[in-house]
Amino acid sequence: MKLSFAKSDLIEPINIVSKAVSTKTTMPILTCILIEAEEGVIKFTGNDMEMAIETEAEGIIYEAGIAAVDARLFSEIVRKLPDGDVLLEQENDKMHISCAGSHFSIPVRGGEEYVKLPASESKDYIVTSEFVLKAMINQTLFSISANDNNKLMTGELVEVKNDRLKIVSLDGHRISIRTEALNEDYGVKQVIVPGKTLGELSKILPGELESEVYVFFGKNNITFKFGKTVVLSRLIDGEYFKVDKMISDDYETKIVVNRRQMLSSIDRSMLLVRETDKKPIILKITDAGLELSMNTVIGSMKESLEIEKEGRDLMIGFNPRFLSEALKAVEDEEVSIYMMNPKAPCFIRNEEKSYIYLILPINFIAAE
């Protein structure tokens, strides 16, 4: 193998496929990036057996070949090289990396060792915009469960119903739902995608409104194609929670509040919360406005915000982090919060329900 790249044309594909490279693994080959140069195409691949990322690189092939190099070392060297053209040349079990007077030699593994995820054969796909998909992931991913006790909660439901795409996450205390329109009727599909895949995907999705991403639904996997990159991921087996049954339009109290102001108040209140002593933030809703308060062993806080209020007065307590994360995910200047009583979930949603954030309250009288 003998290849030449402009340094910048090498850094980008390395960064992209590194997102799927294992850092902790018993299989050393999975800490590598696979480089394949064949038939005029240079392809980089990273794979941690749960997800794989392939991308094409711009470069000149002087000599075709396949080789695997340690992802971290290769990436660090290339990033620190002087500016200029980078020459990669495999010689037996070494990869020579040369650039403007600098010459590195690092070990190389035969490409045949490399395990590839089975390519997706699915013809069942949808098309959406990079921007929309990236936003839908970022605005729901925060409420997956961090621990593995319930595998389903570590992933997100990706559901297609005719011309609607819906992404859902939940962790037992809250539910996040984002819905967007698709350009045509794609029938009905429902899969559970690992949160890690979606997190890495969102990082490498350029997120252009005009650029398309193709999503292929396979039996055991899902594939995202955009630009010169393909992301392939295993799915989580099982049937997802019946989320629709948990959502309600009824409310006794509705408030409209400035999102940034409420977010700042909640963030300040969290300064008084210790990991070991989870206290709720109390919302007191009256015709006089919204009063937020927090009382812990560290100290106390009280703030007032102007709101538009509809319905009954109410006092209700929440985990401040859950409120904060939902409010951060919203982009609107003003948000509407719908509540029933101090024991029923609140809903943060817009009129058209493109986003719905359900959060269970904390029984704050018991918590006091």
Place this chain on the structure above:
Amino acid sequence: MKLSFAKSDLIEPINIVSKAVSTKTTMPILTCILIEAEEGVIKFTGNDMEMAIETEAEGIIYEAGIAAVDARLFSEIVRKLPDGDVLLEQENDKMHISCAGSHFSIPVRGGEEYVKLPASESKDYIVTSEFVLKAMINQTLFSISANDNNKLMTGELVEVKNDRLKIVSLDGHRISIRTEALNEDYGVKQVIVPGKTLGELSKILPGELESEVYVFFGKNNITFKFGKTVVLSRLIDGEYFKVDKMISDDYETKIVVNRRQMLSSIDRSMLLVRETDKKPIILKITDAGLELSMNTVIGSMKESLEIEKEGRDLMIGFNPRFLSEALKAVEDEEVSIYMMNPKAPCFIRNEEKSYIYLILPINFIAAE
């Protein structure tokens, strides 16, 4: 106590004195900032029993008083407050912090609990520029010893000889010396200042060329006064190493090299070095130029740089980190490196010797 501040006038003094607040201590009062408001002056103090920082804050005193508040909590709250005027009001064992509709209450400790370092009575001082002192610290502090085995090596020698100020650090493998002229003859003084003090001092020194800093030499302490801030520190007892005896002007080989290029080469070579397997970078100096090479279990590197050379050819090995840190401390575009033989130290210095970096070589034949 009842005080009012513009938020920005409060943040700066908190940041300054926080540098001297203990994070790990068995005395809770030392995790506090002391606030003193008396006779029209508001003073903040942080103190970890090794060093103390006092600074004056701009604000209005409605009611005088002394109080101590947890430094981290107070600082986090003030930083997150909305913009506006901040009112501090002590009521019994609480400090009320109010700003634009936000009200916090946090515990307060009586100021009488607070332990103050003994004020310096010394009339023995020098005057230099903030800029010069900050540079001298930053350009030597990297070569103090990180471990406590030899207490003297955890500090820096601060020496005044007539109209010369000298700062020296060493760790057994290298010596860093910076010398600058003073405006007048201040006699002879010699103290060893803890590295931690100098590190924190350099962070809070604004570093203006035109602004003066007064350095007071006491029997057991040193005091730095600049702007509205006073930094007081204990000294390290003992007699410092006879550094002058270790310095020599003789050389057999001298090279002049582009500092940034050499630094980049060395930084790249360090990608191949593991903590557990310290390999030297080999400098091969011939009429053809400087060749840098590194060979480790991870891989190998070889680079060539153009140099001006004087004297004999030489091959010599160094800990790459030591070379890199010395070259980073220098500001010149071209640096001169003086060497004797593969077993004698090299000297990186300028003509006027305002900086001298001595680095011991590594016996690389043994190390191979």
